[in-house]
Amino acid sequence: MNVNISGMSDLEEAIQKVREDVAALHGELVRYGLVVWTGGNVSGRVPGADLFVIKPSGVSYDDLAPENMILCDLDGNAIEGTPGSERSPSSDTAAHAYVYRHMPEVGGVVHTHSTYGVAWAARGEEIPCVITAMADEFGGPIPVGPFAIIGDDSIGRGIVETLRGHRSRGVLMQNHGPFTIGSSAKDAVKAAVMLEDVARTVHIAKQGGDLIPLPQEAIDALYDRYQNVYGQSSDDRRAEQS
Numbered sequence: 001m002n003v004n005i006s007g008m009s010d011l012e013e014a015i016q017k018v019r020e021d022v023a024a025l026h027g028e029l030v031r032y033g034l035v036v037w038t039g040g041n042v043s044g045r046v047p048g049a050d051l052f053v054i055k056p057s058g059v060s061y062d063d064l065a066p067e068n069m070i071l072c073d074l075d076g077n078a079i080e081g082t083p084g085s086e087r088s089p090s091s092d093t094a095a096h097a098y099v100y101r102h103m104p105e106v107g108g109v110v111h112t113h114s115t116y117g118v119a120w121a122a123r124g125e126e127i128p129c130v131i132t133a134m135a136d137e138f139g140g141p142i143p144v145g146p147f148a149i150i151g152d153d154s155i156g157r158g159i160v161e162t163l164r165g166h167r168s169r170g171v172l173m174q175n176h177g178p179f180t181i182g183s184s185a186k187d188a189v190k191a192a193v194m195l196e197d198v199a200r201t202v203h204i205a206k207q208g209g210d211l212i213p214l215p216q217e218a219i220d221a222l223y224d225r226y227q228n229v230y231g232q233s234s235d236d237r238r239a240e241q242s
Contacts, residue, residue, distance in 0.1 A: 011049060018044045018053045018185070019066040019083075025189050026055060026064050032193050034112035035061070041090040044185030045100055045107045050074045052100055056087040074101045076153075091150055098156025099181065103164065108185030110192040116199035117178035120144075124174045127202055130211045134198045135219040136226035139167030142195060147174040155179070167223065170195040 022044045029035045029042065038061065043054035053069045070089040071079045076097035078085045090096075096109045120127055120142075127142040129135055134142075145162040148154035159179050162171045169191040170180040178195050182188030205211055214222075 014046050018046050019069045022053045022069050023064050023066045028189050030061050034114040040112045043096045043109045054090050057090050094153040095156035098153040102160045106181045108182045108188035110180045110188040112192050113177050114196040116203050117196050121172040121177050135222035137194045139223035142168050142170050145171045145173045
């Protein structure tokens with residue numbers, strides 16, 4: 001798709017900022033051991049525009065840079081004539097685009113192949129909410145989404161159907177792996193890191209015996225405190241996520 005953005009300085013600046021953020025955040029997936037080889041991806045919505053930025057397909061993480069991130073419309077089409085548009089976008093682009101179209105509150109989407117998250121997905125088993133850190137971050141269990149073949153927006157439909165109305169910012173797509181969403185690309189990456197952490201911890205706990213579920217009232221109280229009270233002021237938290 002060809003969209004003329006030249007001369008639109010505010011939009012150009014916004015696109016460049018998202019390019020830089022998305023390129024840098026892929027390094028966090030490597031840092032936390034959430035991906036292998038060229039698998040996995042981060043995308044970020046361009047504020048104030050029906051556009052998002054995602055990595056190219058099959059490119060080494062060491063070679064990712066702002067200039068080779070791909071700018072797409074919300075149908076997943078690369079914007080012709082923009083940096084990186086000569087490359088093929090991530091094979092998960094259609095899924096990301098579907099999420100952005102149907103969940104306007106989402107500013108970032110992440111997909112990883114993290115070991116423990118994929119192990120739960122391979123069993124088609126949700127991660128139960130049995131530790132306080134999970135109640136804080138996800139507000140309950142991490143659900144399982146339907147099995148879907150990569151290549152079209154089937155995965156995106158499964159993500160939206162599973163997470164819409166759910167407090168969790170992560171979903172385990174059955175036989176595939178984790179997808180996370182957030183208010184920004186950075187927020188979605190944080191969710192991906194935390195998802196793998198709780199997936200590992202709860203898996204290890206299961207090996208030792210029965211899990212002790214958290215009461216729903218405790219989950220609600222922990223989630224409310226973490227989302228609305230913990231850390232700095234709400235204005236500072238929003239600034240950090242932007």
